[in-house]
Amino acid sequence: MRKTLTYGTYDVLHRGHINLLKRAKERGDYLIVGISTDEFNAIKGKKSYYDYETRKEMLEAIKYVDEVIPECEWDQKPGDIAKYGADEVVMGSDWAGNEKFEALREYCDVYYLPRTEGISSTQIKSELHLMDDKAGV
Numbered sequence: 001m002r003k004t005l006t007y008g009t010y011d012v013l014h015r016g017h018i019n020l021l022k023r024a025k026e027r028g029d030y031l032i033v034g035i036s037t038d039e040f041n042a043i044k045g046k047k048s049y050y051d052y053e054t055r056k057e058m059l060e061a062i063k064y065v066d067e068v069i070p071e072c073e074w075d076q077k078p079g080d081i082a083k084y085g086a087d088e089v090v091m092g093s094d095w096a097g098n099e100k101f102e103a104l105r106e107y108c109d110v111y112y113l114p115r116t117e118g119i120s121s122t123q124i125k126s127e128l129h130l131m132d133d134k135a136g137v
């Protein structure tokens with residue numbers, strides 16, 4: 001069984017996230033997602049709309065996702081690869097070439113999937129604000 005591992009905040013879920021998870025799952029048989037804890041999000045300089053438990057629950061409901069684990073720190077990835085027997089770490093292309101992931105080639109395959117253009121959690125949040133403003137709410 002080929003195990004794939006990916007990481008992310010996965011806040012306001014959108015088609016870019018689903019597209020990534022779908023293609024990551026297609027690269028193996030079992031997909032593990034390391035989802036950033038609220039504390040790690042703060043380290044990443046991100047504040048998510050949904051808390052960790054909610055984001056975890058939503059990810060676990062996605063048919064492409066087989067297991068969700070917490071991502072607490074940048075350096076846990078080699079340990080995760082060993083602990084879960086991951087054959088490949090897959091990330092969106094915005095991470096392509098990043099040393100944090102290139103360093104993992106020592107432990108397993110690393111593969112970057114093209115990022116889905118034109119959508120992001122940040123964009124959705126700002127567009128929702130604009131809709132509220134227009135509606136006068």
Ligand code: C2G
Binds near residue numbers: 071115116118
């Ligand atoms: N993604 C994508 N297309 C988008 C938006 C995101 O393919 N339009 C991918 C990202 O490349 C990433 C995954 O979806 O692989 C999750 O994205 P985020 O939730 O923004 O996660 P990020 O902040 O990149 O955290 O240790 C790694 C970090 O936890 C990654």
